[in-house]
Amino acid sequence: MWQRWTPLKAASAQYDLAGFRTGGSRMRALERAEVGEVRGRSLLHLQCHVGLDTLSWARLGAQVTGVDFCAEGVATARSLAADVAPSAVFVEADVLDLPSRLDGTFDIVYTSHGVLGWLPDLYRWAEVAAHFTAPGGFVYVFESHPAAWMLDNKADRPELRLRYSYFGEEEPLAFEYRSPTAVPEAELPGWEYAWGHSLGEVVSALAAAGLRVEFLHEWPFVAWRLVPFMTQGQDGWWRLPEGLPSMPLSFSLRASKPSD
Template sequence: MKPATAAGGPRDPQAYLRNNRELWERWTPLKAASAQYDLEGFRSGGSRMRALERTEVGEVRGRSLLHLQCHVGVDTLSWARLGARVTGVDFSAEGVAAARSLAADIDPSAIFVEADVLTLPDHLDGVFDIVYTSHGVLGWLPDLCRWAEVVAHFTAPGGFVYVFEGHPAGWMLDNQVQAPELRPRYSYFGEPEPLAYEYRSPIAVPDQQVPGVEYVWGHSLGDVVSALAAAGMRMDFLHEWPFAAWRLLPFMTQDADGWWRLPDGLPDMPLSFSLRASKPCADPST
């Protein structure tokens, strides 16, 4: 990945989203077929949901769960294996096709919907006990207020949304620095125009890498919390963590639980956050 640059003059956000969708349509078949994703291994059993997320979400058996921006459905179907009745949503047709193929072998009752999250009410009916989203997805969205409205729309009264995401403080850091040094490069606060990254598909095999430009919007932690509050969601908790779900910086190392951490000698800083926000019941006495 090359350092990000400003995307340039005013442009319709839909143009950026179309570019990102086209990029993921090219990337997803390569990722789904890769040893890195090991979808065949996942078919044979197990859950790839980390213990921390399972603990914070709680018991899901028999509960309905909507997974926003689900990619190829591995996390969605991990929740299904833990007993949830799952629906996954992604804007990539290739991602949804891969998820449906997995579901045919793992949980045929799982539903996968091809749709932009911000227009999801036009494509899906019903409400859910749990709305779930995680691991590097909010930056693909230009409008967090609309996202929060969609979350609230699909959360059943008494239900909740759970978010596990990269911390905006971590996104500030220069990910081109090879030495163990924390060097701020990007603004903490989001701008109307996204950052443009020159990027190659995250597959280890060089001849399978597909170059492209992805557009990513920055959102502060205050943006996320305030958007959910404005949509009527009530914050249950907000936790900040000194580790990430992926290798955010080249010199990070992976621990036994699969989290990526800074090396010894560097100060701890928030690299991820998790939050849960509930939708109040219509009748306060219930």
């Protein structure tokens, strides 16, 4: 499905690849502040899709490598890189098998915004992230909060209704779609499969891989409209409307590898 949908997304106004080529960055101030200065540092972006965030880090001075399992996404990222950051490297690979496809380590391993749910084995993901983190470097994750994924994503009224398990199940959830969100008029039906992971599982997986958690922050906003009645602020984040209880919608985490 990602193979079929990516060309449509890449051509959409929502992605605006032509505008991105002319300048700018998709990195929000919060992520830039928590990651810190990247100029002159090596950065590995896991599950990079079409490379917009990867190349945004490149524009901030990082030497970037992006990884994605979708050939169409990698091809789009390489095309963008030719105009934006020719030194950027993009690798087509399943993130869980990446050590067999890529050498070296990186100062920063970055992943964000709706990626962990595609992975059936979070402990293997953490091992891969730790494998590519240089001593003294760190993994940075900005992701939608597992509590937010419990909400009914088709609720038609502004009320919080729980629909999915917080802890996830052994078998993935299956979602049938008619078209990609970025191109709702398209008719390319397909199925998505996702696995739930609790916040405790994320932290425990990184700790088991030998990383030290520096901070874990929870936020009342998220990078995209998780439920239909969310509203977008001028800062670009999506929030629940006033009158509803505040709850965590995303989290950010930084975990370092000891220098010794």
